[in-house]
Amino acid sequence: MMNKAKALVCIIIPVLLAYLLNTKFGDAPPLLKFLNPFAGFWQNAENATVKREKKIVLKGSRQNIEIVFDNRMIPHIFAQNDFDVYFAQGYVTAMHRLLQMDFQTRYAAGRLSEVVGRKAIELDRYQRRMGMVYGAKKSLEGMMADAKSKEMILAYTAGINAYIHSLPEKKLPLEYKLLDFTPEDWTPVKCALLLKQMSAILAMGSDEFYMTNIRKRFGADVVRDLFPDYPFREDPIIPVGTKWNFDPLPVPEAPDSANEVFAGNFRTAEKEEGIGSNNWALSGSKTASGFPILANDPHLDLSLPSIWYQIQLHAPGLNAYGVSLPGAPGIIIGFNQRIAWGVTNVAADVLDFYQVKFKDSTHTSYWYDNKWKSTTRVIDSIKVRDGATEFDTVFYTHHGPVVYLQKPKGFSKSDNIPVGNALRWIAHEKSNELKTFYLLNRGKNYNDYRRALTYYTAPAQNFIFASADNDIAITANGKFPLKWKDQGKFILDGSDPKNDWQGWIPANQNPTVKNPFRGFVSSANQSSTDQTYPYYINWEFSPYERAKRINDRLTAMTKATADSIRLMQTDSYSIHAQNILPAILKLVDPPHLNATQKEGLNVVRRWNKYYDARSIAASIFDFWSKRLQFDIWDDEFNIKDMPMKYPSRDRTVQLILAEPDSKWIDNVNTPVRETLADLVNESFKFACDSLERKYGPIGEKWQWGNVKHTTIPHLAKIPGFGSKFLMTGGGKMTINALSESNGPSWRMVVELGAHPKGHGVFPGGQSGNPGSKFYDNMIDTWAKGELYDLYFMKSPDDPSAKIISKLKISKK
Amino acid sequence: MVFIVILLAAFFLQMVLPWWVIIVISFAACGLVGKTGRIAFWSPFLAIFLLWTGMALYKSMPNQHILAERVAGMFGLGQWWLVLIVSSFIGGLVAAISGYCGYRFRKAVLYKETAD
Numbered sequence: 001m002m003n004k005a006k007a008l009v010c011i012i013i014p015v016l017l018a019y020l021l022n023t024k025f026g027d028a029p030p031l032l033k034f035l036n037p038f039a040g041f042w043q044n045a046e047n048a049t050v051k052r053e054k055k056i057v058l059k060g061s062r063q064n065i066e067i068v069f070d071n072r073m074i075p076h077i078f079a080q081n082d083f084d085v086y087f088a089q090g091y092v093t094a095m096h097r098l099l100q101m102d103f104q105t106r107y108a109a110g111r112l113s114e115v116v117g118r119k120a121i122e123l124d125r126y127q128r129r130m131g132m133v134y135g136a137k138k139s140l141e142g143m144m145a146d147a148k149s150k151e152m153i154l155a156y157t158a159g160i161n162a163y164i165h166s167l168p169e170k171k172l173p174l175e176y177k178l179l180d181f182t183p184e185d186w187t188p189v190k191c192a193l194l195l196k197q198m199s200a201i202l203a204m205g206s207d208e209f210y211m212t213n214i215r216k217r218f219g220a221d222v223v224r225d226l227f228p229d230y231p232f233r234e235d236p237i238i239p240v241g242t243k244w245n246f247d248p249l250p251v252p253e254a255p256d257s258a259n260e261v262f263a264g265n266f267r268t269a270e271k272e273e274g275i276g277s278n279n280w281a282l283s284g285s286k287t288a289s290g291f292p293i294l295a296n297d298p299h300l301d302l303s304l305p306s307i308w309y310q311i312q313l314h315a316p317g318l319n320a321y322g323v324s325l326p327g328a329p330g331i332i333i334g335f336n337q338r339i340a341w342g343v344t345n346v347a348a349d350v351l352d353f354y355q356v357k358f359k360d361s362t363h364t365s366y367w368y369d370n371k372w373k374s375t376t377r378v379i380d381s382i383k384v385r386d387g388a389t390e391f392d393t394v395f396y397t398h399h400g401p402v403v404y405l406q407k408p409k410g411f412s413k414s415d416n417i418p419v420g421n422a423l424r425w426i427a428h429e430k431s432n433e434l435k436t437f438y439l440l441n442r443g444k445n446y447n448d449y450r451r452a453l454t455y456y457t458a459p460a461q462n463f464i465f466a467s468a469d470n471d472i473a474i475t476a477n478g479k480f481p482l483k484w485k486d487q488g489k490f491i492l493d494g495s496d497p498k499n500d501w502q503g504w505i506p507a508n509q510n511p512t513v514k515n516p517f518r519g520f521v522s523s524a525n526q527s528s529t530d531q532t533y534p535y536y537i538n539w540e541f542s543p544y545e546r547a548k549r550i551n552d553r554l555t556a557m558t559k560a561t562a563d564s565i566r567l568m569q570t571d572s573y574s575i576h577a578q579n580i581l582p583a584i585l586k587l588v589d590p591p592h593l594n595a596t597q598k599e600g601l602n603v604v605r606r607w608n609k610y611y612d613a614r615s616i617a618a619s620i621f622d623f624w625s626k627r628l629q630f631d632i633w634d635d636e637f638n639i640k641d642m643p644m645k646y647p648s649r650d651r652t653v654q655l656i657l658a659e660p661d662s663k664w665i666d667n668v669n670t671p672v673r674e675t676l677a678d679l680v681n682e683s684f685k686f687a688c689d690s691l692e693r694k695y696g697p698i699g700e701k702w703q704w705g706n707v708k709h710t711t712i713p714h715l716a717k718i719p720g721f722g723s724k725f726l727m728t729g730g731g732k733m734t735i736n737a738l739s740e741s742n743g744p745s746w747r748m749v750v751e752l753g754a755h756p757k758g759h760g761v762f763p764g765g766q767s768g769n770p771g772s773k774f775y776d777n778m779i780d781t782w783a784k785g786e787l788y789d790l791y792f793m794k795s796p797d798d799p800s801a802k803i804i805s806k807l808k809i810s811k812k
Numbered sequence: 813m814v815f816i817v818i819l820l821a822a823f824f825l826q827m828v829l830p831w832w833v834i835i836v837i838s839f840a841a842c843g844l845v846g847k848t849g850r851i852a853f854w855s856p857f858l859a860i861f862l863l864w865t866g867m868a869l870y871k872s873m874p875n876q877h878i879l880a881e882r883v884a885g886m887f888g889l890g891q892w893w894l895v896l897i898v899s900s901f902i903g904g905l906v907a908a909i910s911g912y913c914g915y916r917f918r919k920a921v922l923y924k925e926t927a928d
Contacts (some may be wrong), residue, residue, distance in 0.1 A: 003920040010917035014910040017830040021906065032906065036831035037868035041883055042899075045875035068875050153893040174879075720885025771879030 024180040039170040046772040057812045060158045066810040071802040072772040073766040076312040083155045085315040087330045090159025097326040097768040099173040100305045105190040108197040117385040122411035131401045135427040136192040142432040149434040156329035194327035199427035202345045202459035212490045212644040226647040229539045232654040235548045237523040238511045240530045247532035254484040255498035277344035280522035283464040288559040289752040292466035295343025297744040302712045306764030307745045320441040330437035338444045339467045340750040346460035349538040350426035355493030367547040368493045399424040431457030446471045453477045454507040462523035474521040475512035476528040480505040520554045545575035545733045570785035571735040572611035587680040600688040613705030613729040623687035631679040635667045726783045758790035818859040837906040843914030852915030853908045861904030
């Protein structure tokens with residue numbers, strides 16, 4: 001008996017060991033499955049010497065495809081038909097970025113719980129309740145209805161799957177091994193989800209809840225005063241005075257209830273500054289070559305693997321170079337032989353919440369147009385790793401999904417959503433953005449550009465354009481709802497049909513300008529137009545400082561070269577400092593400062609107003625101006641259980657410069673009446689003291705690059721997989737809008753002409769594999785503000801490019 | 813002898829089978845031909861420790877240890893070679909315990925036969 005037990009123990013121990021070390025517990029990877037060198041992470045260690053030539057046979061392609069990789073691992077695809085070019089794009093993108101594509105689309109679709117278990121369940125519910133899948137399915141309908149975009153998406157999907165099916169388990173991207181799951185087949189709806197996620201990033205912000213609270217507390221007059229519909233200082237995208245050469249549609253009538261006050265103890269994500277971008281194009285009259293130069297740098301939350309994937313696509317009728325989004329076919333920002341194009345975000349108000357009055361607690365009908373109307377009930381199932389599938393019920397009104405009927409606890413995103421409100425969001429519309437890029441990639445001239453834009457819905461973008469014909473143009477483009485003025489500035493009453501979106505601004509009436517007199521076009525997310533534009537797009541856009549600096553510099557520029565434009569992309573001059581520093585420096589009272597504060601004051605007095613990496617003054621000013629804004633507004637606008645937002649930076653500047661005796665200056669929580677000088681001194685001391693507390697005595701540690709502390713984290717925030725610390729200048733309100741981990745995700749400069757020349761860089765690399773030298777090889781160049789010359793190849797054997805590897809795909 | 817058998821078998825079988833085949837191999841080899849408890853522990857340990865170290869270096873050297881550095885960062889280990897030692901050590905230890913268990917298993921079964 002004793003021996004039987006012993007023998008049994010001798011078997012149990014090894015079996016148990018195998019089980020324990022092969023299983024994922026909590027966040028820890030399955031230990032030996034991950035660490036063993038035969039199938040674990042060591043297999044992802046890429047040979048630093050790249051194999052020169054490789055031939056593969058894939059059933060899916062139609063003809064032979066040749067792909068050459070340059071010395072930055074950028075693929076140049078040479079195909080003989082449209083299908084093959086997108087098939088190959090899918091294949092190489094998956095080869096380099098499979099995990100990223102999978103992760104982002106799972107995130108978008110609310111399917112992370114399938115991979116990481118219950119801890120993601122609220123996030124998954126949120127994504128679904130916001131209608132991400134609902135929107136993606138509608139979008140897919142739009143894409144599949146068009147023969148060209150349908151072919152694109154099917155070919156791209158087939159290419160991705162050809163790669164997935166060729167992938168042995170030991171070669172799975174590292175993160176699959178860490179999280180212990182395997183990729184599933186790609187489907188067309190995932191392309192749509194990826195594009196919806198871009199809408200979520202760029203066009204999901206909304207502050208009607210704050211505004212409703214502010215109106216409730218202070219009244220409509222204060223809203224008009226502190227939250228005006230047009231800024232004090234502006235430099236709009238479409239130059240002031242541009243004539244609108246169309247007959248506008250009548251604007252719908254506002255309902256009588258428009259000023260009704262709704263109660264609300266909720267808030268939504270405020271549009272974050274920094275998620276913005278710059279682009280500009282100069283006409284040949286301002287360049288050394290006599291041909292236009294176009295520049296673009298989209299600012300996003302930076303991550304490794306990089307947000308963008310560089311690629312050249314070559315097929316009959318197509319030869320384009322630029323960046324693509326892993327998960328969507330085509331090139332989003334780039335150039336071809338004749339034209340170049342780029343995008344920045346338009347802060348259009350395309351997301352509204354409608355308060356819904358339900359008949360009873362079954363939520364089966366709601367009050368609309370003086371009668372009861374039925375809701376649609378949708379039951380969603382969410383698979384959970386190591387757990388039971390969750391079922392979640394969502395009610396849809398004709399506006400869209402009622403996101404929450406009850407707030408879940410301990411999930412910060414849900415605090416932001418008004419309970420019992422239906423969401424009307426542009427991303428729920430049927431759309432076909434891919435067609436826009438299909439046409440732009442093949443575009444030859446201005447007319448092609450204008451035609452391409454008509455297909456675009458969301459997220460709305462300022463599409464900039466330049467051509468070898470010496471045309472430049474910019475269009476604030478997207479599908480904009482036809483609204484009465486300020487519709488959606490506050491929460492809307494869902495029972496009144498006058499509050500519905502009642503049509504669209506015709507695509508050809510979107511704000512646009514071609515070859516303006518000043519010789520350049522530009523955008524930096526500021527107001528699209530001056531106040532003469534006949535339609536309402538939004539009451540508030542991004543602050544104007546970046547745009548002002550861009551326009552100032554371009555106005556002064558003559559004989560521009562790619563290099564002068566490159567230097568401009570990393571310009572860190574602060575217009576905000578230029579605007580307020582003289583006024584507030586005057587108010588500082590030196591006798592009442594301690595030694596550090598006095599030294600700080602000297603530094604700021606001598607400052608050239610550039611947010612340079614080594615600037616100490618920039619750190620002090622940044623803390624100081626933010627604290628001053630806080631001192632002015634926080635006493636009135638930070639009230640428990642009534643979330644509000646501060647008036648804009650623009651309004652603050654106006655207050656400081658033009659209304660120094662305003663009642664808002666006083667801190668209502670103290671018995672004395674504060675003056676602007678009191679606040680300026682308090683905030684200045686506060687800035688110096690905070691820096692001293694955190695960085696020690698005034699000196700090197702106070703340098704802006706150190707205080708800002710830029711790093712680029714891994715997509716899933718895995719420690720060790722992000723970038724090192726990057727000592728860089730710039731800041732959110734300067735052209736080089738680089739903050740802690742948000743900033744220029746791609747910098748591109750294109751010189752048009754008989755032979756276009758492209759220059760570009762993004763913070764990261766082509767490969768998504770942390771075990772590849774191409775994972776982060778471009779970061780230092782990017783941090784230094786330099787650009788690479790891009791190889792715009794004419795054929796696979798083009799000698800102008802440095803080619804390190806070739807891949808031939810043939811059909812068996 | 814046991815050392816060579818385990819080393820070769822583990823090398824070839826891991827090409828096609830999951831890592832835990834080293835447990836089966838160590839158990840079987842030491843269960844069949846393990847002379848003493850000491851040998852049954854140390855032979856599999858050394859075989860797997862060396863095999864895994866060799867294989868890991870074979871992958872990691874041409875990579876200039878880029879990946880091992882990153883994984884070291886993830887585990888908070890600091891140096892790439894610490895990840896190597898930890899991997900090989902745990903692998904070796906598991907093989908050693910399995911080998912020893914295999915040996916004890918034979919002992920238990922044989923003892924039972926003679927006692928009957």
